[in-house]
Every structure is written in C-alpha cells, then in structure tokens.
Amino acid sequence: MKGIEERLAALNPRQREAVTAPDGPLLVTAGAGSGKTAVLVNRIAWLIGVKSVPANRIIAVTFTNKAAREMKRRVQEILQAEEANPVVGTFHGLCNQFLRTRHQAAGLNRYFSIMDQDDQKSFISNLMKEHNLRYTELTPSIVQSYINKRKESKKRAGESEVYSGRSELLEDLYEIYERECEEQGLVDFAELILRTVEVMEHNAEVREQIQQRILHVLIDEFQDTNELQYQWMEMFGGWRRNISAVGDEDQSIYSWRGALSGNLKRFERQYDDALVVRLEQNYRSTKPILDAANALIKQNTNRFEKKLWTGKSGGSRIKYMSARDSNEEAEFIVDQIRTFSDSGRSLSEFAVLYRTNAQSRNFEEAFGAEGIPFRVYGGVRFYQRKEVKEILNFLRLVANPNTNDAALLRTINCPPRGIGEVAKRSIAEMAADRKISYWEATCALADTGRRWVKVRPFVDLINHLQSLSATRSLGKLMELTIELSGLREHYEQHTDPTEQNRVVNLEELINAAAGFEQSQESVGSADILDRYLDSVVLDPGDTHDDDPEEKVQMMTLHTAKGLEFPIVFLTGLDETILPHFHSIGSWRSSTFRKSMEQEEMQEERRLCYVGMTRAKEILFFTRANRRMLRGQWENFHQSRFVQEVPRDLIELVSSTEVPEPTVTHDAGHVDWLGKSVSHRKFGGGVVTDVEANVGILYLTIDFETVGTKVILSEFVSIDS
DNA sequence: AACCCCGAACTTTTT
DNA sequence: GTTCGGGGTT
DSSP: OTHHHHHHHHSOHHHHHHHTOOSSOEEEEEOTTSOHHHHHHHHHHHHHHTSOOOGGGEEEEESSHHHHHHHHHHHHHHHTTSSOOOEEEEHHHHHHHHHHHTTTTTTOOTTOEEOOHHHHHHHHHHHHHHTTOTTSSOOHHHHHHHHHHHHHTTOOTTOOSOOSTHHHHHHHHHHHHHHHHHHHTEEOHHHHHHHHHHHHHHOHHHHHHHHHHOOEEEESSGGGOBHHHHHHHHHHHTTTTOEEEEEOGGGOOOGGGTBOTTHHHHHHHHTTTOEEEEEOBOOSSOHHHHHHHHHHHTTSSSOOOOOOBOSOOOOOOEEEEEEEEHHHHHHHHHHHHHHHHHTTOOGGGEEEEESSGGGHHHHHHHHHHHTOOEEESSTTTGGGSHHHHHHHHHHHHHHOTTSOHHHHHHHTTSSOOSOOHHHHHHHHHHHHHHTOOHHHHHHHHHTSOGGGTTHHHHHHHHHHHHHHHHHSOHHHHHHHHHHHTSHHHHHHHOOSHHHHHHHHHHHHHHHHHHHHHHHTGGGOSTTHHHHHHHHHHHOOSOSOTTOOSSOEEEEEHHHHTTOOEEEEEEOOOBTBBTTBHHHHTTTOOSTTHHHHHHHHHHHHHHHHHHHHTTEEEEEEEEEEEEEEETTEEEEOOBOHHHHTSOGGGEEEOOSSOOOOOOOSSOTHHHHHTTOEEEETTTEEEEEEEEEEETTEEEEEEEETTTEEEEEEGGGEEEOO
16 A cells, blocks of 8 residues: 555645545535546545555445446555455445345345336336326326436325325326335336435344444535435435535536435535535646636536636647538548547547437447447447347346246247237236236146147246256356247348347347356356346446447447546537437426526536536537438537637637627517417417527417427418 | 237437 | 337238
C-alpha cells in the first residue's frame, strides 16, 4: 500500500480533503470531469490501505454495470490484490445478492426469477386479459409505469393517498399483480430494492447483522437516486452514518425513472454535520468544449450555479456538421475517423453518441460497409430478441421447472409442436385444481395417455436437458438446448434473411454463455446457470466483454455518463431527437403540460451537457435534414441546443446551410393563432397557442376529436 | 385446433 | 421496420 501516499499527493487539495475525510457523512458535489469517481476510488483505497478498514466491510454502489466494473477495476489497480476486494455493484445487483441469500427472511420463493421491463409488460398484459381489463382506457404500459412509480416511492398496493376513479382501478391491478408475482416467484427491478429495504426495516436480526458488518457505504451518481434508493442508503449506512455520496445535479438524467436530484440537498439537510466538498476544476476537457457546455447548461433554471473551470489552454472549437440526410451524417463520421486514425489515433479513442438506440443502425451500416471495427453498447438489445428469449425460457425451465409458469407456457409450443390453447388451458386448470405447478401439471398430463401424446416429447426434452445440465459446461448446455429444442432447425428452414439471422444470433448466444462462464471462473461453477440467468436480466449489456481492442465505441448518451473519450461525435442534434419529441409535448394533452414540458426539456439539456462533457479534446456536433423513420423519409430541423452554444465556439464543417440565430418570436405568430386547421391524422382543430424556436413553429391545437396536442406548423394546413 | 397471412400500431433513455 | 393480433384457412 505504498502507492497511496503518492496518489494522495497527486490530488488537488479539495479532492484530498474528500478522500481523507474522517468518519461520518460526506457529500461531494462536483461538476463533470472534476474527478468524482477518482475521489470515490481513492477514498476506498485510503480506507482500506491507511485506515485498515477490512475491504469486505465497505460497500460501494453505482447505477450502471459499466460504472461498477470500472470502479472495481480501478480499486483493484490500486490495491494490487494485496487485500480482499470491497463490495462494488449496482443497487439492483447488490439487492439481488442480498435477497438470494435471504429469500426466506424476505418471504420469497427460493428460486425467484427476475423480470426485465419486457417480461413485466407482457406479464401485466396477460393479467389484464385474464381479468377482462383489456379494453378499458388502461394500457399495459400505463399500468406498468404506475406500478413501478409506486414501488419507487416505496408504496405497496393499498398504501395510496389518492384513491378515486382511474387510480382505484390501477391500485386494484397493482394488488393483483403483487399477488400473482408472489405466487409465481417473480420479481421486477423495483421489487429487488423495495423488498430489500422492507426486510431491513422489519427484520431486526438481519438488520443488526448487516449494520454490524457494513462500516462504510459509498454512493456514486447520487443525483440519480430515487426515494427507494435513498431509503436503502439509510438502512445500510444510516446507523453508523459513514456515508459518502457523490453527485452533480447538472447530470441528473434519470428523473423518468423516479430519480430525485433533490436528494443531494436532502442529504445535506438531513446529515447537517456532513463534510461538504465542492469540486469545480475540470481535468477532462479543453476550454472551448467546457465553455460551450457551461453556456448550454446555463439555460436551465433553478440550478445551483457552478463555475467549472480548466487549467488547460488551447483546444479547437466544436466542429459542426449539418448533413443532407442521415446517410451523409454517418459517412461524414466515417471520413473523419479515417482521417484522424491515419494520423495515428487509435480507434478506441472515438465515441459516437446518440439519443436513442435506434440511431445506431445508420452508423452500424456505414461502419460495416467501410470495414471500420466498432462496438455497440446496449444496442437493439441482444437479449430482447425473440429467438434469444425463447432459448432463455428453455433454460429457466431447465434450471427450475417448478417456478416460472409463464416460461413453461411460452416454451411448450416453441418451436411449434402441435400444442395449442386447449392443452395450455388444461394445464392451467389442473395446476389450479391440485395446487401444483404448471410443470407438475404438464408431467401429469403427459402420463395420461393418448390425448396428450404431443406433450410427452416436451417433458422428455426438459428432463433430458436437466440431466445434461448437471455435467456440462454452460456453453455446452446452451449449444445442446439450441439443438435439442429444435429451434435451430426451425429457423434454418426459413429462407428469408431475418429468420436466417436468428440462427447467427443463436450461435452468438453460445459464445455469450461461454464468455460468461469464463468471467466467472473465480466464483466457481456451482449454480452457474442460475447466475447466468440473473445476469442476462440485470447485466445484459456486455455479452462479449473480451475486447479492449481497437474499436470505435458507440452508445446512447445515458450509457456514456461517467465515461470520457478523446474524440466525441454527438449525433442527431435535431429537434425531436435531441431534445426528444416526448419532451416537446406533441403527445401530451393535459393542462400541466407546460411545467412538465419544461422539466423534461431541462433534462434533455442536461443529457446534451453530459454528452458534450464526455469529450477530452475534440467534439463534433452532427445532424441531418432528413432521416429514415419507420421505413420512410422525414424532415428534421436543427436542435435548439446548437443555438444555445455561443457562435464563436463553433466551427462549421457543414455541407448544407446552417440557420443563423433567429428571433425567438416569429411573424408566424399572428398568422396562426385562432385559425382553423387540419391535420392528416388528427383531423380538424383550432390553434390556441403558438411558440417559436429557432424558426420552427410549435402550434398548440385543440382538435375536435383527439383533444389538445402540440404539432409542428408544417404538418397542418389552414382551412380556407 | 393449429397455422398463416395481412393490416395495424408502435417506437426514449436503464436496472 | 418490426411485432402483434385478428380472422380466415387447413
């Protein structure tokens, strides 16, 4: 632990103060690139190396798996395997571990399985069907977001303060949902944390055991915590009060998931003896980039003004490319990367960032055509693909046939083997009658003679796979499942490329499983299938984490938070992409639209800010006039965020004309207000409000049939 | 009772 | 561009 002294010397005085803070609450608020994570990492190393705190009594939490891995890596680098490692993970990952070892105390099925967002939605959808709620005004999405919101605020069904009309129905559904999850051993993301907090709250034995063991709790990205996570912090760290929290309100980009950036202030208020350290020196970016980012984020109201500065001089302005279409946008990026890499830049120094995963497609195609290696994080999620889900359902059944009735129903006729609705209904009825699992019912049916002769092979298949799972490696088991289930053959029979591609994905899945097994070597092979099934839900991002190679990095702005790159392409700077149209309001129609809209717009701005501040040396803005959207070309306009960056910090490299800053109120105002207009899809209506931004007119229109919506002026015509 | 085809509807971000 | 569901066909 000799290195620690040198490390401390390399920090600035503020950082050192935070790293070596005495026991007790610590709050670090820090701008982008000011070394937040470095503070956390060094503090952990300092606690272990200098204060002799046993590593396994320190627990550090982050939000993304990527960030957790990075933190683990950096801590290990300092400790150099001299010591045991601290516990580092995401809230969800840590809570899962907690519940797996204490399923009994938590009142959970020994083999509970975790539902991802998609699983949860289809589960809710099925519940609604069963209870004949298909055709109410509620959609599965609405119910899902209601349930998640309630859980994130630590509320169970029935613990409602508002109870009327529609919310009564929602509460009822929440209650049904809870009961069904309980019965089927299903747990959603929010439940992992909620259940953990409840166990800590109600079970004194567990609570004391944990509170005795944990000496220090450290939390990164504190602005992204929600109510539930705040409570988690109190349960795990509140008793000793050795809590270190690190955050930046300007980088709060998860309020849609219930995050309360106000938790920073709440922490300061609640732990009023906390040592508060503010870091304002940026070590990452050049001055023009930082100035531009600061100018942008200044447009947000109600923020605590920070003066983020850098000692670096020089650096080039933001390079702005406004392309004719999305193809040209991608080609431009390819060209630039070619040029830079010819002059000696490594491909891994480039990052292409975008607002939505769908945007990656353009870049993937262009990069693929040009033979430039790239790596997409997240992407059109591999584990969400139909064929992948199908195989995973098989494995869930193999791991543990008696839970997860849903998996059985989805698997039993996949690929089609002549088992239909009638058989499924019989299984469900028998299971309900005899109070047995769907699997047991299926086995019983298979034994009852000719009528269910088609069920037999399925039961044999699962039993066979189960016996294989005891002796084979995970990769091999995956391969065998793909073969023996007949799924590979099923997809190979199809001739069209989409189906053929599914075969490729199945191969990829074998690699992913083998890769996971390798990464888990140190943990041992017991329960490897269980752990794999957890990881595909909790950490589906990095299937092949084996390449720190020469590849361009591509990811969403959300995933990019906390990372840095020498050269960044911030793409899709178009109205309705960044900011996203959801934050502009064309889909919303209620009276509190305005305030919501403002909140969401500010979050989009923070997202843009996060993207800009990822860049160390060179930052590109790119956009396109036309983009292919669900199969057809649509027009786009320059994002308002481009206008919010001072003109002299931008260098044009565009092929199309770039609008100069325009007046915020347009002459169009007079022409539109009060006019009767028609829209291709929404029909006739009256314009009740007009807003202009960068020469684009946003009309608030009161439609005769569909209520009030905000529409871009170009999509409607004035009735004559 | 299962399969097939066609039209409709849906697309933020992550654990 | 994709997936889902309805309705007609085998």
